[in-house]
Amino acid sequence: xxxxxxxxxxxxxxxxxxxxxxxxxxxxxxxxxxxxxxxxxxxxxxxxxxxxxxxxxxxxxxxxxxxxxxxxxxxxxxxxxxxxxxxxxxxxxxxxxxxxxxxxxxxxxxxxxxxxxxxxxxxxxxxxxxxxxxxxxxxxxxxxxxxxxxxxxxxxxxxxxxxxxxxxxxxxxxxxxxxxxxxxxxxxxxxxxxxxxxxxxxxxxxxxxxxxxxxxxxxxxxxxxxxxxxxxxxxxxxxxxxxxxxxxxx
Amino acid sequence: xxxxxxxxxxxxxxxxxxxxxxxxxxxxxxxxxxxxxxxxxxxxxxxxxxxxxxxxxxxxxxxxxxxxxxxxxxxxxxxxxxxxxxxxxxxxxxxxxxxxxxxxxxxxxxxxxxxxxxxxxxxxxxxxxxxxxxxxxxxxxxxxxxxxxxxxxxxxxxxxxxxxxxxxxxxxxxxxxxxxxxxxxxxxxxxxxxxxxxxxxxxxxxxxxxxxxxxxxxxxxxxxxxxxxxxxxxxxxxxxxxxxxxxxxxxxxxxxxxxxxxxxxxxxxxxxxxxxxxxxxxxxxxxxxxxxxxxxxxxxxxxxxxxxxxxxxxxxxxxxxxxxxxxxxxxxxxxxxxxxxxxxxxxxxxxxxxxxxxxxxxxxxxxxxxxxxxxxxxxxxxxxxxxxxxxxxxxxxxxxxxxx
Numbered sequence: 001x002x003x004x005x006x007x008x009x010x011x012x013x014x015x016x017x018x019x020x021x022x023x024x025x026x027x028x029x030x031x032x033x034x035x036x037x038x039x040x041x042x043x044x045x046x047x048x049x050x051x052x053x054x055x056x057x058x059x060x061x062x063x064x065x066x067x068x069x070x071x072x073x074x075x076x077x078x079x080x081x082x083x084x085x086x087x088x089x090x091x092x093x094x095x096x097x098x099x100x101x102x103x104x105x106x107x108x109x110x111x112x113x114x115x116x117x118x119x120x121x122x123x124x125x126x127x128x129x130x131x132x133x134x135x136x137x138x139x140x141x142x143x144x145x146x147x148x149x150x151x152x153x154x155x156x157x158x159x160x161x162x163x164x165x166x167x168x169x170x171x172x173x174x175x176x177x178x179x180x181x182x183x184x185x186x187x188x189x190x191x192x193x194x195x196x197x198x199x200x201x202x203x204x205x206x207x208x209x210x211x212x213x214x215x216x217x218x219x220x221x222x223x224x225x226x227x228x229x230x231x232x233x234x235x236x237x238x239x240x241x242x243x244x245x246x247x248x249x250x
Numbered sequence: 251x252x253x254x255x256x257x258x259x260x261x262x263x264x265x266x267x268x269x270x271x272x273x274x275x276x277x278x279x280x281x282x283x284x285x286x287x288x289x290x291x292x293x294x295x296x297x298x299x300x301x302x303x304x305x306x307x308x309x310x311x312x313x314x315x316x317x318x319x320x321x322x323x324x325x326x327x328x329x330x331x332x333x334x335x336x337x338x339x340x341x342x343x344x345x346x347x348x349x350x351x352x353x354x355x356x357x358x359x360x361x362x363x364x365x366x367x368x369x370x371x372x373x374x375x376x377x378x379x380x381x382x383x384x385x386x387x388x389x390x391x392x393x394x395x396x397x398x399x400x401x402x403x404x405x406x407x408x409x410x411x412x413x414x415x416x417x418x419x420x421x422x423x424x425x426x427x428x429x430x431x432x433x434x435x436x437x438x439x440x441x442x443x444x445x446x447x448x449x450x451x452x453x454x455x456x457x458x459x460x461x462x463x464x465x466x467x468x469x470x471x472x473x474x475x476x477x478x479x480x481x482x483x484x485x486x487x488x489x490x491x492x493x494x495x496x497x498x499x500x501x502x503x504x505x506x507x508x509x510x511x512x513x514x515x516x517x518x519x520x521x522x523x524x525x526x527x528x529x530x531x532x533x534x535x536x537x538x539x540x541x542x543x544x545x546x547x548x549x550x551x552x553x554x555x556x557x558x559x560x561x562x563x564x565x566x567x568x569x570x571x572x573x574x575x576x577x578x579x580x581x582x583x584x585x586x587x588x589x590x591x592x593x594x595x596x597x598x599x600x601x602x603x604x605x606x607x608x609x610x611x612x613x614x615x616x617x618x619x620x621x622x623x624x625x626x627x628x629x630x631x632x633x634x635x636x637x638x639x640x641x642x643x644x645x646x647x648x649x650x651x652x653x654x
Contacts, residue, residue, distance in 0.1 A: 083376075083582070083583025083584075083585070084376060084583060084585065085583075085585075086585070110585050110586065110587075111373060111374070111376060111585065111587060113586075113587060113588060115586075137500050137501070138500050138503060139503055140503070140588075140590070140597065140599060140616060141588075141599060141601060141614065141616040143601060143612075143614040145603050145611065145612040146612075155603075157586075157601065159588050159599070159601065159616070163500060163514070163516060166521055166522070168522065168588070170586075170588065188501060188503065189501050189502055189624075190501065190502050190503030190621060190624060192624060193620065193621070193624050194621075201337075214330075215329065215330060216329065216330035216333040216653060216654075217330060217333065218330070225335060225338055226337060226338060226612075230338075232335075232338055232339070232341075232342050
């Protein structure tokens with residue numbers, strides 16, 4: 001379970017003493033962020049302790065990876081608040097699903113935006129529940145992010161909105177490279193093209209999608225450009241040569 | 251001699267005569283006069299390729315149409331001809347450097363793109379633009395909405411066959427572009443805003459120009475309406491064409507005027523207010539039938555509502571700074587943020603994952619045109635080929651945004 005709950009939380013020392021600093025305090029967190037954050041390289045995600053997985057909300061030291069989710073234990077806050085951190089999110093809906101799924105699900109809020117981090121195994125059922133029981137009738141977006149140094153390389157995000165509740169949430173899960181996800185096409189038809197784009201850009205397969213093929217890149221293209229190991233200057237030279245009759249598209 | 255059994259047949263000595271040579275050779279020729287097993291021409295289905303180079307596709311959209319006569323049985327969109335990898339570029343640029351790139355997505359509404367991006371990064375930084383900057387932003391963004399709708403109206407009407415509105419709308423759009431040019435030096439890809447506020451103070455006479463425009467625009471909008479709203483040809487071509495129900499529209503993720511024309515009163519400026527839109531008094535126009543004509547009416551009314559917002563904003567620009575305190579080197583704390591605005595075409599969202607460095611770890615653009623275009627198939631199935639042109643126009647798509 002430890003890896004499931006990892007979020008792009010800053011590595012170790014995070015202030016917990018400013019959970020409500022979201023709205024006001026204009027420049028304070030940002031200006032403080034500049035000097036204090038340990039400044040990782042752009043390529044390296046801010047996760048040195050990759051599989052060890054600190055539970056995100058306390059974001060204490062990565063020493064205790066075993067702390068299960070749903071334990072809103074507040075760690076002794078270290079010195080400086082380097083920036084806002086995700087805090088546990090409590091609402092009737094969040095609490096209900098926390099009880100229902102236990103450690104497979106985590107509800108957090110960051111800068112006033114709420115999100116669930118769920119185990120991959122819950123994926124089609126939990127999304128369906130959100131649509132049917134909680135009226136999240138509109139899937140705003142579906143996207144992913146690649147963390148090549150992690151064991152489970154991909155974060156997949158669903159951004160959902162409910163017209164009746166006027167509420168926006170995110171659902172986030174992690175999958176390994178080569179692993180597939182069940183398609184949510186039958187839940188929200190809008191994910192048709194969105195899933196195709198994620199497949200095109202990241203190579204994540206969605207089982208049950210009616211026609212999973214590339215959408216923005218040409219069909220015969222090799223590689224998935226939004227993966228971190230795909231350099232910005234990289235391209236499918238063979239494809240360019242055959243189809244455009246030139247040596248390089250640069 | 252008459253054959254007693256078959257009285258009509260002519261026989262010679264009771265025998266049927268041989269056929270003459272010419273006819274018998276015809277009988278054994280290669281010409282198959284019997285009905286063939288498979289018809290030579292399948293008249294049931296025709297696959298027609300529309301685009302990517304087609305004046306009515308508003309760019310490089312390719313639509314593969316499956317036709318039965320003139321009836322559309324199904325469509326498939328082929329996109330990506332303008333794919334420039336904006337999301338990949340973002341990962342290799344700093345937050346500030348990426349700002350001009352967003353103008354190149356929906357190049358007909360560059361100001362709105364910039365507003366969405368700046369706000370998303372501001373949200374990630376947890377800062378807010380000062381009030382004066384917010385007013386300037388609202389004025390320019392609403393002017394941009396008007397310009398975008400004018401461009402849409404001109405090209406949409408041109409697609410259907412009305413040429414005059416194009417000249418009228420481009421003539422009047424010019425006035426807005428002049429204001430943009432005076433404000434920031436650019437007409438199309440404006441890069442008008444900066445993370446934290448605005449780079450430029452309004453020029454002397456800005457308020458006067460905007461107020462002049464406020465007096466100038468309403469009669470012009472009436473003029474467009476006089477040309478089209480009651481026009482028989484326009485009605486025939488747009489009424490009950492490309493109908494989409496509210497339920498389907500929501501399920502397909504459709505946003506913006508297309509969703510509102512189906513009767514869903516949902517506008518991000520009201521539902522999840524950003525900037526200072528909650529301070530202004532304006533209506534959300536909705537349609538009833540969800541057809542092309544209603545989408546036209548909704549956008550016409552939106553232009554008037556935009557003028558209302560501009561009027562309130564231009565009369566209330568407060569004094570003060572135009573930039574919030576934002577560090578020179580923008581380095582947001584690690585985290586994720588999704589922020590969306592009501593762009594002229596629908597919900598324009600930015601999803602940013604920060605890893606604490608100066609460049610976004612992942613930046614995702616949720617383009618309204620891309621998601622709306624998905625509904626094309628649902629809207630033209632069973633319609634006529636000519637209606638496809640009308641429906642593509644009614645989406646107000648910009649391929650730069652569809653492909654990014």
